[in-house]
Amino acid sequence: MKDEPAFPIFCAAHELDSWDERRPQAAFTELAGSGCPVRRDGTLVVAARQEVADFLRHPAVRATDGVHFNLGGKRPLIPLDLDGDVHRKYRRLLDPLFTPKRVARLEPVIRARTNELIDAFADEGSADLMPALCGPLPTHLFIDLLGLPTADLPVFLRFKEAVVRPQGATEEEQQAGMRAAGDRMYAYLEAVLAERRAQPPRDDLIGGFLTTEHDGRRLTDQEIIDVCYLLVIAGLDTVTSALSCLLAWFAEHPAERRRVVADPGLLPRVVEELMRFESPVPLAHRWVTEDIEVGGRSFPAGSKVEVVWAAANADPAAFPDPLTVDFARPRNAHVGFAAGPHRCLGSNLARLELRLAIEEFHRRVPDYEITPGDRVVYTNHGVRGAIRLPITFPVR
Numbered sequence: 001m002k003d004e005p006a007f008p009i010f011c012a013a014h015e016l017d018s019w020d021e022r023r024p025q026a027a028f029t030e031l032a033g034s035g036c037p038v039r040r041d042g043t044l045v046v047a048a049r050q051e052v053a054d055f056l057r058h059p060a061v062r063a064t065d066g067v068h069f070n071l072g073g074k075r076p077l078i079p080l081d082l083d084g085d086v087h088r089k090y091r092r093l094l095d096p097l098f099t100p101k102r103v104a105r106l107e108p109v110i111r112a113r114t115n116e117l118i119d120a121f122a123d124e125g126s127a128d129l130m131p132a133l134c135g136p137l138p139t140h141l142f143i144d145l146l147g148l149p150t151a152d153l154p155v156f157l158r159f160k161e162a163v164v165r166p167q168g169a170t171e172e173e174q175q176a177g178m179r180a181a182g183d184r185m186y187a188y189l190e191a192v193l194a195e196r197r198a199q200p201p202r203d204d205l206i207g208g209f210l211t212t213e214h215d216g217r218r219l220t221d222q223e224i225i226d227v228c229y230l231l232v233i234a235g236l237d238t239v240t241s242a243l244s245c246l247l248a249w250f251a252e253h254p255a256e257r258r259r260v261v262a263d264p265g266l267l268p269r270v271v272e273e274l275m276r277f278e279s280p281v282p283l284a285h286r287w288v289t290e291d292i293e294v295g296g297r298s299f300p301a302g303s304k305v306e307v308v309w310a311a312a313n314a315d316p317a318a319f320p321d322p323l324t325v326d327f328a329r330p331r332n333a334h335v336g337f338a339a340g341p342h343r344c345l346g347s348n349l350a351r352l353e354l355r356l357a358i359e360e361f362h363r364r365v366p367d368y369e370i371t372p373g374d375r376v377v378y379t380n381h382g383v384r385g386a387i388r389l390p391i392t393f394p395v396r
């Protein structure tokens with residue numbers, strides 16, 4: 001183990017000597033194989049692929065402690081901060097709005113938005129893909145998805161930044177900043193909803209929320225706001241980070257990139273394997289409501305548990321030779337989009353955005369490399385992503 005670092009540890013793997021900000025996969029493999037890992041602060045860690053599946057299936061495992069809600073929310077976020085029957089009820093209502101067939105309608109918009117962003121730098125011969133493409137694309141798409149005006153883009157970018165990377169010297173200051181940003185987002189969403197209720201229904205996500213029914217009941221305004229609030233966070237930084245990881249990987253692996261450029265039909269498999277390998281959302285927390293035993297290991301009532309998706313995805317017991325990116329991997333049951341009741345609601349949308357954005361980017365810029373003398377800078381705090389992704393390419 002490493003010496004105590006000066007900053008708060010985000011993930012158990014950061015405590016290992018093998019931790020490497022650029023290439024964290026080996027540390028995650030070590031964590032997955034380390035028996036019953038516990039963080040230095042005592043937090044129990046679930047890291048092996050099978051243990052992740054067994055642990056999350058247990059009914060005493062909960063998404064929150066019922067007191068603290070995620071991401072500056074003043075009420076439980078729907079459905080992330082809910083459990084059991086209430087959670088299942090909301091998933092039954094929301095899942096139909098995010099099926100592969102439903103999200104496929106967005107294909108023309110995703111292609112068009114990607115190309116608009118590429119237009120701005122295609123003649124330059126170089127770009128930092130983070131601010132030029134990976135950052136703005138998911139936010140543009142989210143605004144299109146909800147049916148909101150493009151001029152509102154800064155509202156979402158400011159909110160996302162304040163909640164994902166809270167400012168402040170102390171935790172209290174950071175929490176206060178998040179809550180203030182959260183209150184502004186609640187007010188914005190309330191105004192949007194009031195406006196939309198006064199108009200005829202439209203064929204966008206808010207229109208879907210206003211008309212979707214389950215057990216003869218529609219969603220209330222507060223419920224719609226609590227879903228939208230979560231989607232803003234869940235659907236923006238995650239796709240941004242994943243896209244940046246995948247494009248950075250292609251920039252550094254020209255032979256594999258050429259194969260994919262020549263045959264875009266490989267992309268669905270390639271995206272799955274790179275989601276496994278990069279695991280842009282590395283972990284989640286869970287709470288245990290009673291003394292339980294899973295796979296012979298005890299979890300006392302009241303424990304907060306760190307579930308490390310990235311370690312499960314690098315577990316050699318589930319993925320032979322896990323540090324090799326293998327597009328032909330015969331079985332790839334990765335948990336890059338989580339597992340268990342809270343598995344990602346937007347995974348079909350995320351997969352579509354990633355596949356189409358990469359396909360369009362490779363059509364316009366097939367040949368690129370990390371700018372000589374420069375380098376990719378990664379963050380692994382919260383989500384893993386390239387915060388700086390400088391590339392150079394021949395102008396066509």
Ligand code: HEM
Pocket residue numbers: 078079080081091230231234235236238239242280281283284285309336337338341342343344345346347349350
């Ligand atoms: C590459 C992009 C994405 C990744 C890697 C990702 C990953 C995840 C993960 C790991 C979770 C579980 C969180 C937890 O258990 O604490 C999750 C949940 C969730 N995600 Fe995603 N996500 C992505 C994109 C999206 C998108 C585009 C949307 C929506 C538009 C979305 C909506 C949600 C929601 C609503 C949940 C909570 C589900 C529940 O509690 O039942 N995600 N996601």
